[in-house]
Amino acid sequence: MAKSITNIKRMExxxxKQHERDLQEVxxxxxxNKEAILQGIKLLKSLNETGTLDTAYAFSQSKHKAIKYLVEEISKDHYAQMxxxxxxxxxxxxxxxxKSVREATVRLNEGIQEMNSTDPEQKTSILDLAKAxxxxxxxxxxxxxMQFLKGMGRQ
Structure with missing residues (x-):
């Protein structure tokens, strides 16, 4: 009978050579991933320029304190209803x-611009309304x- 293998030597x-393999893999x-890396660098640069990177780093270093302060602030009475x-x-x-809200908002903004471009002292008569x-x-x-008011008043 053959002897059982009891001692295994790993190839070292x-x-x-391992350093060279790792470098080649990187x-x-x-x-x-060239495009993703370049985008990541642009993102980091932008975050650094605005100071957001420093804030994120500081938050990550003291996240327990920051979360504690956040929870304490949110727990105040004036935030309860919100x-x-x-x-x-x-x-x-x-x-x-x-989509409908966006369309209504665009129209509302156009109406506000038109309103702001007219004389606030201008008077309108009943005859002006009929002509309008x-x-x-x-x-x-x-x-x-009128359709809006009708829809809003419907039960």
Whole structure:
């Protein structure tokens, strides 16, 4: 019968050869991920220029203190109502048709710009209102407002 193997000698790779293999592996990874590395460098540069990198580093070094201060601040009474409403706000945002809100916001901004470009002392008579309804833009706006009020008042 053959003797059982009791002593296993591992092949030892010389440090220089292992160092060379590791360096080659890093070179290949850099070559394969060149764009991501360059983007990462740009991101780090931007974070450093704005001071955000220092803030993130400081936070990571004393995260327990920072979290403690954050929890203490949020626990104050004047934040209680906001924290209670936060889940409802998140769910409500899921129900909002953002495309419609965006369109309404653009129109609202255009209306505000138009309002700001007119004389605030200008008077409008009933006859002016009747004439204004002939203007297609004003008529469309009045119609939209009436439809909005109708939809809002519906039960």
């Amino acid at each position: 790779i010389p440090k220089e 070179k290949e990874a850099v070559t394969e 924290l209670e409403n936060l889940p409802e706000i998140v769910f409500m945002l899921g129900d909002v048709d953002m 309804l002939k203007d297609p833009e004003i008529n469309r706006s009045v119609t939209l407002m």
